[in-house]
Amino acid sequence: MIVKKMSEVFQSKGIEVNLFRMEQSRPEDLDLGHTIGIAFPVACQSTYPLVWNFIRSFPTSTGTEVFMVDTLQAFSGAIVGPLKRALKKKGYVAIGAKEIIMPNSYYPKKISKDKNARKVSKGLGKAQNFANAIVDGNSRWLRVPMLSDAFYWLVSRPKTWEVIADTGKKFEIDRDECNGCGICEKLCPVGNISINDFPRFGGGCQSCMRCISFCPEAAIFLPDKEDYQTYTAVKAKELILK
Secondary structure (H helix, E strand, O other): OHHHHHHHHHHHOOOOOOOOOHHHOOHHHOOOOOOEEEEEEOEOOEOOHHHHHHHHOOOOOOOOEEEEEEEEOOOOOOOHHHHHHHHHHOOOEEEEEEEEEOOOOOOOOOOOHHHHHHHHHHHHHHHHHHHHHHHHOOOOOOOOHHHHHHHHHHHOOHHHHHHHHHHHHHOEEOOOOOOOOOHHHHHOOOOOEEEEOEEEEOOOOOOOOHHHHHOOOOOEEOHHHOOOOOOOOOOHHHOOOO
16 A cells, blocks of 8 residues: 555656566566665564565665665564665665554454554555655655664574464464465465465465455464454455466
8 A cells, every 4th residue: 555655656746666576576687777665564573584585685786776665563673774784785875764654464453443544544644755755855764773783683583583483384274164265375475375175384484464364264363363353455466466
């Protein structure tokens, strides 16, 4: 939703926009002759290994402008600074960073449609303002070196994600509800799900929650999260890889 809003602003000002999905793209194919925007969700106050691995594989640049926008439930702490440092080391010029609070999609206990609608409206407004600031040359990318770098070391280490990814090994399938549609397999950004009558999960889960959130039959669940409610802001067809 945030990316679409920013794209609309850019296009309204005559700026051509091309959108690519990280899980479909190769960093070496980036066109360094144009400004690059990176958009992703926050996870564990950082972001998923999928995202970090993609960005770390960026080719060396000689001054390509880049901006970032992320969505989060409350705060991050291990994104803005470390990402700016990583990109600068590769020769990119960091022109703007924005973190936008949006509704929680990670095990919400209770969902308030009105509250979520207000968050979405406010978030889209911030996205519009950020896009305008980028066009006008007024965007900024700040970082707090010692704090953000220390936090990054704590939450972005492989060992940390091994613990988080263990969640994916606990998913269970309600076979009475699952209709074998395969949406979860198509949505998984790391190819961790295969369908053999019912979904089977491999060992590469990064707990992005797509499979649970978008299952049309609510057939995927965690035994200790039976009161979990699902929240989705877009349709599954908007995320399924072509």
